[in-house]
Every structure is written in structure tokens, then in C-alpha cells.
Amino acid sequence: MSSAPPPTAGFEPTVVVVEHDPAWPAAFADEASALREALGDLLVRIEHVGSTSVDGLAGKPIIDTQIAVARVDVAELSRLVAPLGYANVPWFADATYPFFAKPAAGMRTHHLHACLPGSDEEFRHLAVRDFLRAHPDEAGVYGSLKRDLFIRFHGDRQGYVDGKDGFMKALEARAVAWARPAA
Numbered sequence: 001m002s003s004a005p006p007p008t009a010g011f012e013p014t015v016v017v018v019e020h021d022p023a024w025p026a027a028f029a030d031e032a033s034a035l036r037e038a039l040g041d042l043l044v045r046i047e048h049v050g051s052t053s054v055d056g057l058a059g060k061p062i063i064d065t066q067i068a069v070a071r072v073d074v075a076e077l078s079r080l081v082a083p084l085g086y087a088n089v090p091w092f093a094d095a096t097y098p099f100f101a102k103p104a105a106g107m108r109t110h111h112l113h114a115c116l117p118g119s120d121e122e123f124r125h126l127a128v129r130d131f132l133r134a135h136p137d138e139a140g141v142y143g144s145l146k147r148d149l150f151i152r153f154h155g156d157r158q159g160y161v162d163g164k165d166g167f168m169k170a171l172e173a174r175a176v177a178w179a180r181p182a183a
Contacts, residue, residue, distance in 0.1 A: 015160050017150035018061050024052040028063050031110055038080050044068040044117045049125045051146070054132045058143040061108045066125050068117035074098045079112055086112055123179070124172060131175035135154040142171065148183065 028048040036043060044067040051059025069077070077098060078088045087104035088094070096119065102110040114122040132139040145167055146160075153159030 013157050014155040015060055015157050016155060017058055017146050017148065018059050019031055019163050020054075020056050020059065021052075024061075024063060028052070028065065031063055031065060034084055035065065035081070035112070035168050039067065039069070040080075042071070042076070042080070044070055045122075047126060047129075049129050050111070051143075053129050053140050056136065056143075057132060057139045058146055064113070065110065066113045066115065066122065068119075068122050069114050072096060072098065072116060074112055081112060086110070093121075101157070124176060127175040127179035128172055131171075131178050134178075138171070138174075142167070 025048065032046050032048070035046060038072070047053075047066045047068075048064070049066045050062070050064025051057045052061070054062050074088055074094050077100070078086075081100055085102040085104065086100040087102075089099050089101050091099060093099075095107075096115065098114050100112040100114070101108050102112070113125070132142065145164065149160045149163040153163065
């Protein structure tokens, strides 16, 4: 949920938005099992994030996984997840929140985000997921926006991403406020 532009290098130029698939949680569970084995002791925590983690939410049919790891080392992570078909997609946040895509080229089936446990990146992504799970009305509005942007921009990735930007910033702010205990 960074406020900076998302990574685009190595991505297909189009997106597809589909209705929620009840098979997505099982697909995550399968991938999580493979990632646990590949990452071993480096892995601290693994979470299903993104639209596929929210029941009933339309989205891109790409399983988003967030891993909290003992250390963020892009080269080491790349070496460990490459046998599973992932490749690093270099972007500005590689030092704290590297991003990997599977397969390495073509239509993506999985995204992998790595962070340190307890980091702001970990917190924000989990806050948005949990907020949408707890507020189906908000998830419905978000799903409608995604379907509308997909149609309006004919699947053009950049139009879709740009169209969501303001909404996502406001959604993240609401989710973070909701998830942080009052002081």
C-alpha cells in the first residue's frame, strides 16, 4: 500500500478483474506450504493479502502473499524462491519491501511481498486486508471501483492503477486508523 507508484517493470500491460473465486484461499494455502519449505528458518510469518484474501471481493486472479522474514536480502530471497517460479521485479522499495512475481514472465498467477516482522509495510497491508474483511460494504465499493476501472480503461494496467490511487490512499488511511488502538 505504498503511496509511491507500484512496480511496473516486468508486468504485462493489461489487467483482468474477475469475481471472487472460492478456490483462492486453497491456492494460497498450497503456495504458502511451498514457500514455508523454500524459505525455512528465514520465514517468520506468512499471510494471504490483497483482493484474493477477502471473501466476496472481485480482483485480479493473482494470489498475493506477504512474508515477514528475519532479514530482507533481495539476493537471498531471489535464490530461495526462484525454484518455485518467482522472479524479483525491481522497484524503489526493494530495500524494505521487495516484490516477486510468478511466473517470471507472462500473465502472473502469484505475487510475493517480503518485509520485516512488525514493519510499517507489514502492518499496513494486514490492516487493509482485515478492514475489508470486517467491512463488507467497503469491500463492495472497492470491488465495484475495480470492475468499473477495468471496463473504463479496457484492462490497461496503468489506467487501472492510476484510477485506484486516490481511493486506495483513503482506504488505507481508514484501515490504519481502524487497526491502531486509540491512544
